[in-house]
Amino acid sequence: MRRVIIAGNWKMYKTPTESINFVKELVEKEKKYDNRDVLICPPFTSLYPVSEILRNSSIKLGAQNVFFEDVGPYTGEISPFMLKDIGVEYVICGHSERRNIFGETDEIINKKVKRVVETGMKAILCVGEKLEQRENGETFKVVENQIKKSLEKIDNIENVVIAYEPVWAIGTGKTALPEQAEEVHIFIRELISKIYNKDIAENLIIIYGGSVKPENIDQLMKEKDIDGVLVGGACLQIDSFLRIIDYRG
Numbered sequence: 587m588r589r590v591i592i593a594g595n596w597k598m599y600k601t602p603t604e605s606i607n608f609v610k611e612l613v614e615k616e617k618k619y620d621n622r623d624v625l626i627c628p629p630f631t632s633l634y635p636v637s638e639i640l641r642n643s644s645i646k647l648g649a650q651n652v653f654f655e656d657v658g659p660y661t662g663e664i665s666p667f668m669l670k671d672i673g674v675e676y677v678i679c680g681h682s683e684r685r686n687i688f689g690e691t692d693e694i695i696n697k698k699v700k701r702v703v704e705t706g707m708k709a710i711l712c713v714g715e716k717l718e719q720r721e722n723g724e725t726f727k728v729v730e731n732q733i734k735k736s737l738e739k740i741d742n743i744e745n746v747v748i749a750y751e752p753v754w755a756i757g758t759g760k761t762a763l764p765e766q767a768e769e770v771h772i773f774i775r776e777l778i779s780k781i782y783n784k785d786i787a788e789n790l791i792i793i794y795g796g797s798v799k800p801e802n803i804d805q806l807m808k809e810k811d812i813d814g815v816l817v818g819g820a821c822l823q824i825d826s827f828l829r830i831i832d833y834r835g
């Protein structure tokens with residue numbers, strides 16, 4: 587039985603002070619669920635104060651990025667050990683904004699995923715096609731390529747979550763139709779079954795991201811292979827995030 591993950595990616599929003607106030611309110615209002623994990627991914631500057639507030643809560647902490655070395659002369663970077671030390675359990679790797687704005691390649695993402703899982707955290711590997719790739723019928727090819735390269739030589743796949751995030755749906759208000767997302771999730775599961783095995787594929791958590799909001803969460807979560815969501819814009823307000831967490835699937 588795959589556990590549902592509802593993850594909020596704050597991106598570059600909220601100062602530490604704003605984060606503290608937000609998370610205190612979230613912890614107070616959040617209901618407890620047996621069948622779903624809730625995860626928030628604040629900016630680096632907010633991780634430590636937020637981790638202190640989450641200590642007695644069931645909400646988990648994630649980071650939006652990481653470097654793949656443990657220590658060293660890498661000005662401006664943050665290592666997996668540093669994140670682990672403050673209670674980070676998940677790290678988003680290869681978000682399309684990292685790929686497209688900061689030039690992250692599948693090779694870099696592969697190194698990040700590898701170090702994250704070796705350090706004992708879970709990696710949320712983001713994959714997804716651009717609009718022109720979808721229109722050219724290349725969706726499956728693009729996703730397959732990204733997954734094969736990003737997971738190269740990674741054995742502990744149990745600690746990897748895959749997030750299917752079509753680039754054309756991120757921050758645009760255009761959500762993939764539940765059946766469009768489901769089709770790619772099924773494709774990913776079959777691909778993982780071929781690369782690893784059926785058992786691993788059946789247990790792999792595959793979440794969807796791209797303009798998830800209170801208005802579409804219930805429909806998305808009805809799909810059999812959508813095991814959760816990665817939410818951007820709609821996780822920044824308490825009420826809309828709580829409604830997404832409280833989906834009826």
Ligand code: PGA
Nearest residue numbers: 756757796797817818819
């Ligand atoms: P969005 O972002 O929900 O604002 O589209 C999703 C994401 O980038 O993970």
